[in-house]
Amino acid sequence: MNINELIFKLDDSYSEDDFYYITSFLNALNTAGKSKNTIYSYFRDLKVFFDFKNNNELLKKIPINNLKPININIYYSYLVSEKGNSTISINRKKYVLKLFFEYLIEMEVLTKSPIPKESIIKSKSKVKAKLPTYLEIDEIQKINNSIMDYYKDKFAKSRDFFIINLFLHTGLRISELISLDIGDMEKTKKTDFLSIIGKGNKERIVPINIEELAKELHDNDNLIEKYLEYRYAMDTDDDALFVSHKGKRLSARYIQIALKKIISYSNIGKDITPHKLRHTFATHFLKNGANLRLVQEVLGHSSISTTQIYTHSNKQDLMDAMKKNNIKY
Known part of the structure; x- marks a missing residue:
């Protein structure tokens, strides 16, 4: 820095x-x-x-x-x-x-902090916890369809389809995604594990099977494989997995702008950022039965309290759970 x-x-x-x-x-x-x-x-x-x-x-x-x-x-x-x-x-x-x-x-510049103590008289008003924005399954499908329908450039279509769905199925931070190299994906295809260097230079392992992901996404056009073919064929000295037409590693800003366009095409009415794709992964991972510790490990959170923001429920979730799990006579 x-x-x-x-x-x-x-x-x-x-x-x-x-x-x-x-x-x-x-x-x-x-x-x-x-x-x-x-x-x-x-x-x-x-x-x-x-x-x-x-x-x-x-x-x-x-x-x-x-x-x-x-x-x-x-x-x-x-x-x-x-x-x-x-x-x-x-x-x-x-x-x-x-x-x-x-x-x-x-540093012995100060002997005492000038930060004021909290008032002994606590305010009645409490800050309402803001729940993370995430995508429902039908909204994810709309996003993927918008990439299929609106992209004319085959290289950009295959690359951005891969990027969006890698976010959604691994919970990567944007800094982690843009730092991936082509060699990382070669190892992943052999082992079904993606090795990530996250915050604090800590390494973590994220399970992902690229072939299974393509089947799950009904990727009939083989966009993920096509991107990898495009990438291997490029004459560039950059080792980056995700690159521009000129073979240069994509920046975080580039991906943010591309996602904004995709969201506007899909017309889902939500302000979605790469970090909210991470929210989406975590929310569905929990909804589908993963425990909090597993989600913490995959996301690379140092504290489980950070992971707990994803345990939100909607009214229908609560109603279904009550009907299924409440006392039965």
């Missing part, structure tokens, strides 16, 4: 100390093995705080090691009243700021 590229985003309102503290914090995250996306996300949230501090007449005069809880509360109020941030966004910014100040304590 090139920390300097992020630091260049800071303007002249930042003091030398601020530059040093932020750079040091980002380097610590990098050393700890945090992903590029995580480091950028933390930097972005931290920048919101420092931009506010440096533009506030009261706070800009206060050195970082003299900040008090009341000063931080002014920032929290700003996030609500002026920025209009959601509760989820505010909680994330609070977490990053807390982590930053804890790091400064560890």
